[in-house]
Amino acid sequence: MTTISSKDLPLADLYVEHQPWLFGWLRRKLGCGEQAADLAQDTFVQLMAAEQVVQMHEPRAYLTVIAKRVLFNHWRRRDLEQAYLDALAVLPEEYAPSAEQRMLVMEALEQLDHALDALPFKVKQVFLLNQLQELTYSEISAQLAMPVITVRRYMKQAIRACCLVSSD
CATH class of the missing domain: 1.10.10.10 (Winged helix-like DNA-binding domain superfamily/Winged helix DNA-binding domain)
Structure with missing residues (x-):
């Protein structure tokens, strides 16, 4: 097994090679291609924002870890928004916020x-x-x-x- 660093495999190559797989993985988790595309992009953005070079023996495993974190944050944000919308739904219309x-x-x-x-x-x-x-x-x-x-x-x-x- 060879070690791949971001020096050996530029981010663009990593993206081209693994984005379709990551998109498919996220689409299966979410059931929605548009959200999967957004979260796949967010995963690569987080990878770009990493402050240090990461040695990747298994790029897909590393991408999966980042994608799971992005997915969890997506679900948490969605649940938070739904709880807020549920609370708004019981308010009389004159008190509803803009x-x-x-x-x-x-x-x-x-x-x-x-x-x-x-x-x-x-x-x-x-x-x-x-x-x-x-x-x-x-x-x-x-x-x-x-x-x-x-x-x-x-x-x-x-x-x-x-x-x-x-x-x-």
Whole structure:
């Protein structure tokens, strides 16, 4: 097995050789050619943005790892958008936000989602239990078998991450 580096196989060659395969793989996962094409492009964009040369023994395996990450983010963004649209659907029409307001809210939700996703799992879990399920710190402490002081510390960490997003 030979080692292929991006020096030996320029990105354009990698794209020409593996894009059709990646597109097919994504199309099978998504059931939609247009979304598969978009996500295949996003995968190669992420590969281009890599800060260091990666030694690839198996380019398709490496592309699959990146594509899975892109696909997961796509699904998460889609689920987040659907949850927001579901919440809007129950609002009386006079309170419904404009298209511009909906877009701004979706952008803010995506930024918060990315900020929370960067946190350790337990911190995110504590924050979501408090904010979405409206559990008190004591209830979270009991449910997760951790001291209340730890719950407070995790909430502070999560709130700080959310505030940093809102100040950008």
